[in-house]
Amino acid sequence: MTETANPFAAIAALIDGALEALEAEGALPPELDRRAVTVEPPRDPAHGDMATNAAMALAKPAGTNPRALAGLLAPKLAEDPRIVMAEVAGPGFINLRLAPSVWFGAVSAALAAGPDFGRGAPKGRRVNVEYVSANPTGPLHVGHARGAIFGDALAGLLEFAGWDVTREYYINDAGAQVDVLARSAHFRYQEAHGRAVEIAPGLYPGDYLAPVGVAMKAVFGDTLLDRPEAEWLPVVRDFAITAMMSMIREDLAALGVTMDRFQSEAALAAEGKVEAALARLSEQGLIYQGVLEPPKGKTPEDWEPREQTLFRSTAYGDDVDRPVKKSDGGWTYFAPDIAYHFDKVSRGYDLLIDVFGADHGGYVSRMKAVVAALSERKTPLDVKLVQLVKLFRNGEPFKMSKRAGDFVTLRDLVEQVGPDVARFTMLMRKNDAPLDFDFAKALEQSKDNPVWYVQYANARAHSVLRSGAEAGITEAAIMAADLASLTHEGWIEIAKKVAEWPRLMEMAAESHEPHRVAFYLFDLAGAFHALWNRAREEEALRFLQAGDEAGAPARLAMAKAVSVAISAGLGILGVTPVTEMR
């Protein structure tokens, strides 16, 4: 991203240069650590356009006081033509006011870049984002939808920021739960042959398996009927898993989520990856035979001490060591996960991200421990926990029960509100905060609904651009317009908001928080609507003004820039920008 597009980066560079100069003059000691120096918009706009804490951050290591250092730095900054004012304030802030041309420069950069406005230069670094990873035993539900939306938006955000991103789904196709799936499907298979069967307790009762039974009849005829379970189970299991995964892919597609890679647990196990990963930990002396203490205060009734194979996760910050083998010698759930993360580590990523449901919070520290051990602390792992979704309709919560099979599926959600509304609404919340999702409110067409509000801003911008086109104002004229003619402070406010986008996107990507993009868009839309409303009173703020056709291209350029920023942001979130309201 160029400095023209991101004024904050440009001014940060300016400050850096000024500090170099002070250093050369001997006013600052050499080789100070400047990482704590920031440039950001002050909370109170009266303080200026940008503020830097440089003097406060460097005063102590430089052996001086903040205001004195600021007094040296501010005049140097003021020499630059882009700086209209640089003054020392408060405990040692330097407040900067910038020439409007700086903001309009960002607007021009936005117009030139189009949907790529703010996109980061390729970093040459690879990140793996694993999300959804639901068991292949049934359709995705609303909770999965949130994880899918969050993970996908995070992946999109990192991609936009310049990462090389792999979107990955881990298929738990090797545990006991897929045997249960197979038995459930076999009942449906018998049913397809006209037998009246009761689905045994403990199996999956959902109707979604009925078509699988019918399909199996078509493929296998009656060859799997009346045979010992040991003979049909592997066949039925594979068939059912394939069917479930294709259903899950369709569910994800309905939300607009496409994975780059599906990694099968069974395939890893078949390749001996579990043994290989455990051997690797063993070489490091991290595997041992031991007996775990029972949880204090809440000892299970049937607790008795047992010797198990344990992973020394406490060596990497976990609270207790974790079992990798059950007392009967079989692997625990953790073991294949170790193998899977070993596989990811050995694929050479610079960063791993796991998106888990909140109920997997207990696994975070052991996964971090194992990745640290397997990568010799070289590959960072960030685990994002996505909290529960509570569903409402007109303020009334409605219950769902997985046992009764009447839980709300992802497909129900998408069919009722559409992928765009589902995505944006769920991204208006931090991942680690619980989410109330109200079907009625999500579809409401009013200022109270952020999705509608942002889409409406984009539609308004497009509406005025269409009117401009009808009046003969060409795209070329808009692109070539001289924005210096926009002197009203209302235009400059909008230009500032647009100019914030590249910096905001970078921060959101850095902190792995896509919700910040959604909030920015809400904010930008608010600023745009506010300008629009002001124009009722102040004709100078109207995009199209009778009698001033010459100034129209510059004003329409502002509408286009807003639309460009909204489109770029919505693109990251996987939401389609609309150009007209219906």
Place this chain on the structure above:
RNA sequence: GCACCCGUAGCUCAGCUGGAUAGAGCGCUGCCCUCCGAAGGCAGAGGCCAGGGGUUCGAAUCCCUUCGGGUGCGCCA
């Protein structure tokens, strides 16, 4: 009992990785508008940032602790 997450306006939530007088929407109160550039606009009231202690120039933000809510805690995945 322990670990992790959370606690900010009456409600639902932001708060830019430690900055200046803590913000938005809803709700409430008061004005204005009903101009299709429509599906409202402007303004106001409302806060001990759960409580207490600490770190420092400076804390909603970091550390400790108490309280309250959520999630999880070997042979389920």
